Amino acid sequence: MAMVKNKSVGSVLFNVLNYAFFALMMIICIMPVWHVACASFSNASWVLNQTGIIWRISGFNLNGYQMVFSNNNIVTGYLNTFFYVIASTIIGMFFTVMAAYALSRKDFLWANPLMLGISFTMMFSGGIIPFYLVVTQNLNMYDSRWALIIPSCMSAFNLILVRTALQGVPASLEESAMLDGAGRFTILFRIMLPLIKATLATVVLYFVIGNWNSWFNAMIFLRTRSKFPLQLILREILITADSSTTTAMGSATETGDSTLYKQLIKYCTIMVSTVPMFIFYPFIQKYFESGVMIGAIKG
Amino acid sequence: MSKTVTASASGGSVRIYHKYSLHNIKKDFVKNWPLFVMVAPAIAFFIIFCYMPMGGLLMAFENYKPKLGLLGSEFVGLKNFADFFGSIYAWRVIRNTLILSLLQLGIEFPFTIFFALMLNELGSQKYKRTVQTVSYMPNFISMVVVAGIIVDFCASDGAITSIIGAITGNYDNLLANPSYWRPIYVISDLWQGVGFGSVIYVAALAGVDKSLYEAAEIDGANRFQRILHVTIPGIMNTIMIMLILRIGQMLSVGYEKTILLYNSQVYETADIISSFVYRKGLQEFNYGYSTAVSLFNSVINFALLCISNAISKKYTESGLF
Numbered sequence: 068m069a070m071v072k073n074k075s076v077g078s079v080l081f082n083v084l085n086y087a088f089f090a091l092m093m094i095i096c097i098m099p100v101w102h103v104a105c106a107s108f109s110n111a112s113w114v115l116n117q118t119g120i121i122w123r124i125s126g127f128n129l130n131g132y133q134m135v136f137s138n139n140n141i142v143t144g145y146l147n148t149f150f151y152v153i154a155s156t157i158i159g160m161f162f163t164v165m166a167a168y169a170l171s172r173k174d175f176l177w178a179n180p181l182m183l184g185i186s187f188t189m190m191f192s193g194g195i196i197p198f199y200l201v202v203t204q205n206l207n208m209y210d211s212r213w214a215l216i217i218p219s220c221m222s223a224f225n226l227i228l229v230r231t232a233l234q235g236v237p238a239s240l241e242e243s244a245m246l247d248g249a250g251r252f253t254i255l256f257r258i259m260l261p262l263i264k265a266t267l268a269t270v271v272l273y274f275v276i277g278n279w280n281s282w283f284n285a286m287i288f289l290r291t292r293s294k295f296p297l298q299l300i301l302r303e304i305l306i307t308a309d310s311s312t313t314t315a316m317g318s319a320t321e322t323g324d325s326t327l328y329k330q331l332i333k334y335c336t337i338m339v340s341t342v343p344m345f346i347f348y349p350f351i352q353k354y355f356e357s358g359v360m361i362g363a364i365k366g
Numbered sequence: 367m368s369k370t371v372t373a374s375a376s377g378g379s380v381r382i383y384h385k386y387s388l389h390n391i392k393k394d395f396v397k398n399w400p401l402f403v404m405v406a407p408a409i410a411f412f413i414i415f416c417y418m419p420m421g422g423l424l425m426a427f428e429n430y431k432p433k434l435g436l437l438g439s440e441f442v443g444l445k446n447f448a449d450f451f452g453s454i455y456a457w458r459v460i461r462n463t464l465i466l467s468l469l470q471l472g473i474e475f476p477f478t479i480f481f482a483l484m485l486n487e488l489g490s491q492k493y494k495r496t497v498q499t500v501s502y503m504p505n506f507i508s509m510v511v512v513a514g515i516i517v518d519f520c521a522s523d524g525a526i527t528s529i530i531g532a533i534t535g536n537y538d539n540l541l542a543n544p545s546y547w548r549p550i551y552v553i554s555d556l557w558q559g560v561g562f563g564s565v566i567y568v569a570a571l572a573g574v575d576k577s578l579y580e581a582a583e584i585d586g587a588n589r590f591q592r593i594l595h596v597t598i599p600g601i602m603n604t605i606m607i608m609l610i611l612r613i614g615q616m617l618s619v620g621y622e623k624t625i626l627l628y629n630s631q632v633y634e635t636a637d638i639i640s641s642f643v644y645r646k647g648l649q650e651f652n653y654g655y656s657t658a659v660s661l662f663n664s665v666i667n668f669a670l671l672c673i674s675n676a677i678s679k680k681y682t683e684s685g686l687f
Contacts, residue, residue, distance in 0.1 A: 078589055085484055086493070092481075093500045096561065099515050100503075102525065118528040166408030169401040176386070176394035181405065188416040190614075191668050194660035195640075196647040197422025201414065204432055221411045251400035280508035283622060287648055298510045305514030306626055333518065337511050344506050352499060 100341075107131055107334035111327050114334070131335035134328065141336065144297035148279060151215045151296055156274040159220030163270065166221075167229035168255045173238070182230075189223045199287060214288035215296065219281070225270050232266035233259055269354040279344065297340055304336050426658035439654075446658035455642060459659075463638040466619045469552045471612055478560050479605060482567030483593060498568070501561025513626035516554055517541065541627060544635040551623065551636075566608065567601055574600035606678050614671030617663050639663045 102121045106114045110126030135141055170178045170185075192198075198218070208214035236259055244254050260267065282298035289295060383389050395402070421436070426446055428439040450456050481501075488494045504512070519526040520540035531537035540546045578596045587595065598605075621640035628636040637645075639659060647656030 081487070081589060082489065085487055088484060089488065089493070089497045092561075093497060095557065096500050096504055099519070099557075100507075103515065103518075118523045118525070120525045162407045162411065165404035169405040172398070172401060175398050175401050176390060177405075181409065184417075185408070185412055188412055190671055191420070191664055192416065193419025193421070193423050194657060194664060195643060196653055196657045196660060197419035197425065198415065199648060200422060200425075200432065200653065201418045205418070206414070218415050221408060221415075223412075226408065251404065255404075276506060280506075280510075282508070282510050283625075298508055301508075301510045301514065302626065305510065306517055333514065337514060341507055341511055344508075345503070348503065348506055349499065352502060 103334050103337050107331070107338045109331075111331040115327060115330050131328070131331040132339070134332055135335045135339055140292065140295075140300050141297070141339070143293055144295055144300035147294060148297040151212070152275055152278040155216045155220045155278050156271060158216060159225075159274055160267075160271060162221055163226050163229055164260065164267070165255070167226050168233055168251075168259060170226070171230045171233040185223050185226060202288065209288060210290045210294070211288075212294055215281075215285055219278075219284060225273060228266060228270055229263070232263040236262050265354065268351075272351045272354050275347075276344070301336055301340055305333055423657060423661050425654050426661045428654050430654040430657070432653070442654070446655045447662065449655060450659050450662070455637075458634070459637050459639045459642045460617075462635060463617055463619050463640075466548065466551060466638060467616050469548060470555065470619075471616075473552060474556055474559065474563070475609070475612060477556065478563040479567055479601075481560050482564040482571060483597060485564060485568060486571045486597065487589070487593070498561070498565075502565070503561070504558045505562035507558070509622045509626065512554060512558055513623060516550060516627060520546075520550065542629070542631045544632045547628075547632050547635040550627075554623070567604060570601040570604040571597065610671070610674045610678050613674040614667060616670050617666050 098120065105124050106117070106121045108124045108127050108129070108131075109121070110128065111130065113125045114121070169175060170182050172178060202214055202218050203209040206213075208217075240258060240262075241254055244258055249257070280298060282296070282302055285296050285299045286302070289299070424436055425439065427441060427443060428436075429442050429445075430436070430439045434440075485494060485497060488497070518524055521527060522537050522539050524540075527537055527540055530540065540550065574597060578600070579592060582592045582596050617639060619638050619640065621638065621644060624636060624638055624641040625644060628641065640663070643656045643660045643663070646652045646659070
């Protein structure tokens with residue numbers, strides 16, 4: 068009887084508080100995004116005069132988006148990002164999958180020492196300056212598109228994820244394929260990879276999101292504007308407030324009032340760069356969770 | 367971990383080869399050459415982009431000039447280190463890095479665990495899923511956009527500034543004020559990281575034996591006691607591993623947000639080791655000096671990781687390596 072009473076008072080109160088806590092957490096998570104979304108569809112001068120959080124759309128219009136999409140920097144930035152993401156993901160996945168397979172084979176004499184060498188790079192690195200000099204001096208990739216594709220296309224972490232999945236495939240499958248005369252490449256691409264689709268999806272998503280959001284390498288390696296990925300253009304518009312980008316957009320309108328549209332353009336560019344991820348996101352959520360778990364188990 | 371000798375001896379007549387004897391190496395190569403082909407690009411990648419930069423650390427002891435190269439530059443011993451530790455910057459950047467790290471460890475780390483524990487107590491699975499979907503979302507927003515939103519909210523007419531201004535009467539840009547830097551940094555980190563950071567604990571919580579809860583309930587444990595005596599011990603290994611990782615990264619506070627948001631007005635609290643290395647090395651082209659600072663940082667990190675791993679192994683039997 069005492070237990071039932073305990074449940075009906077303390078536990079109910081706890082539940083109510085807990086549900087309220089997470090409702091608050093969700094509001095906090097959504098609030099900044101909601102603010103940006105509402106503002107991006109609102110009237111430019113109304114947005115400019117707001118000082119607090121923007122909760123609603125006022126004077127719905129798409130002027131900001133029109134300006135953003137008619138801006139060459141943003142359009143080329145978008146295309147560049149697509150190119151970098153696709154190229155880097157394909158090359159990175161190809162190398163990662165092959166290496167992970169070789170390193171997951173128990174009968175490969177060098178698997179453990181090589182794996183040790185690769186894992187060590189997660190714990191100790193030469194740091195940013197020697198890395199920068201290797202890419203720019205030794206490889207001569209300064210201001211080259213390759214600098215955004217090759218140097219970041221592999222990571223020990225992703226390799227470990229794929230290797231762990233391949234180790235989980237029963238050895239008998241490979242043995243019987245070998246008896247049938249299949250080579251290593253055939254075994255990997257025809258037999259193994261279809262069996263670890265979930266892990267591959269996870270790793271591809273890590274690649275895509277990481278590359279989509281990356282800006283630092285572009286900032287240190289690129290100088291020519293026409294090669295800039297979207298995030299670097301965004302940085303100019305949102306943070307360094309390099310007015311050349313925004314002014315060009317503002318003066319292109321009939322009003323010619325660049326300061327009026329500056330704020331609105333910021334909100335619209337945030338939306339334009341982030342919405343693809345949001346559309347993508349619900350589909351990939353479960354893969355990310357599984358990726359984190361595999362990563363955690365292997366450390 | 368590594369077996370140095372494989373004895374294939376079943377009788378006296380079979381020769382015993384060292385695992386990496388010439389005989390075994392030849393045999394392995396003949397049989398496994400396709401594996402060598404497969405692993406070759408990865409080896410090349412890690413040598414070029416990870417081990418060559420490690421070799422480049424030599425420039426920490428040189429007055430490095432790109433024209434003269436790594437082997438042609440003047441060797442100066444520990445001068446770069448002496449310059450750094452003798453400068454007013456050393457204490458400033460180490461202090462700022464440590465404070466931010468400790469704030470993350472003291473606030474973000476426990477809050478993430480708390481978040482997962484409370485999530486685990488939610489009765490409705492549907493509500494739980496919704497909370498997870500919504501709270502993971504900020505993790506996928508790019509750092510540039512997050513920084514852009516921070517700039518907007520902290521500008522003199524921004525949403526946060528208007529709240530702070532109503533209290534203090536000061537409506538100046540918050541990012542120009544050194545005393546607001548750490549709160550801004552930590553709170554935005556919380557916003558972006560707590561939800562997704564909790565994934566790992568949620569996964570661990572799903573693995574806690576359900577019968578333990580029933581047993582505790584029969585013993586008369588209330589909800590709070592169950593969390594304390596069943597749930598938390600159940601995920602203690604995960605907590606320890608995350609703690610090791612966290613401590614191993616003690617001196618490597620991410621530079622992205624700092625580089626995006628800081629300015630010379632707030633260096634006093636904002637400048638951290640990694641942003642200092644970036645500024646000295648890639649903006650002022652002081653390669654040797656900044657590499658020395660970065661090497662100091664890497665060595666400390668590596669040592670911290672090894673120490674915390676050893677401690678964890680000793681007391682909780684869970685470690686990374």
